[in-house]
Amino acid sequence: MTKRTVDVSIPVGPVHPCWKEPARVKCETRGEFVLSAEVELGYMKKGIERIMRGRPWQEVMFLAERVCGICSVIHNMVFIEALEKISAIPVPERAALLRVIVNELDRMQSHILANFSYCYTIEHETLGMYLLDTRERVMDELERITGARVTCAYIVPGGVRFDLRPEDAHHLRAGLDALERDITRYMGMFEHGPLIALRSRGIGILTREAAEEAYAVGPTARASGIPGIDRRLRHPTYQKLGFAPVSRQEGDNFARIMVRFQEVLQSIGLIRKCLDILPEGPIRGGGIPGAGEIAYSGEAPRGELSYFIRTDEAGRVVEISIQTPSIMNIEACCHYMLKGVASLADVPSTFVSSDPCIACTER
């Protein structure tokens, strides 16, 4: 095998001012041109799957939320819905819609945080700070409904923990109106900003073929023209709401950020629909998880999140395996988007545009 001659191998990270979590990207470069990139993990391995094994579901449900600090609601939702599928536990209509409301609020705050990170990375701090301020308002709504901002533990087998009071619903509607107005304005700033375009358009391209090969998921795949890769299309409550995924064709950094902006607006629409059709009734139907085995997936903010769970008669989790969307997206980022990036300065922004969650990836 002949040895490849390159100018220099440049490590980016593990600690980088623009990254939320530690990861090391090794870039082989020829001048400014990036020939290839490789990611090294292992800086924050939790071993959470191993901690979960042998514990009762009542404990694992709280551990599942702690896989990811950004999108904790979807981990809670997928884990509980998997248990419900195992034991055929029904969920009241009102609870199912409340789950969607909380899940979409969580998606909104995750997407806004991802777009903040990107704006911060390309040094558009003004827009970044606007977005961070907006995210706080989403977090406030989440706190108002669930009582917590991050690890809410809102979804329980057979329903949800708290009901939505009429005054909270009214507050949420008013908040959504303000959020829609602001996000539309920020999206316009991003879309028409000439400096943003210079750093974002045509950079870090992930073609549809490459996205399919790496099995990229979530907004990363949808920005490369694969709209069908959205688990919400198969979720009964989302089907009832007439959900249709957002997608773009460009596959570059710009498209990935724009898809997230569009999905925030879409989430606002979904929450409004839920509030419109929210029926009166119970929020908990009861039911106890029993023995069984299932592979179940849901759509996290970053894409498809899959849980494989096996439980015994007492509801203890005997076996669990979690496949998080960041695994696929970071892999697609390193082996396709970063390969051939014209300037090393675009490496951090391209990496951030794929919304990498290292906590999820390392579990």
Place this chain on the structure above:
Amino acid sequence: MREPMYEKDLTAMKYAILESRRHDGMVREIAAEIGVPQLRMRRYLMDRFDMLLLENLPARYEQGKKIREDSPEPERQLGSHLYTHAVPIIDREAMEQILKSVREMVRKGTPLDQAIHSGRERMRKEITA
């Protein structure tokens, strides 16, 4: 020679990735199909792939299997796309050569099963060489 302090030996972490239930099942399936011992296959994957590709292998494998089902013969049976794109354990040029020889054998009248067996044998040699 002194190694840079940030160049770590990743063998243990790569092995930890391959120990997971999904990875283990995938390695068993590939090893059985190509006829390579599982330990050898694990070692090969660890030497060849970076950590992230290893993490993503089960998802790629599942995706590759779907594409494989739609492929024509003998590509489907040999898993040419699966083993060069989705789980790239064989170089594309080498797989092209294998496919070429299998097609040639079939053209000369060798039964397809026998030609595929010979192709798999060459794939095995590529991995164990």
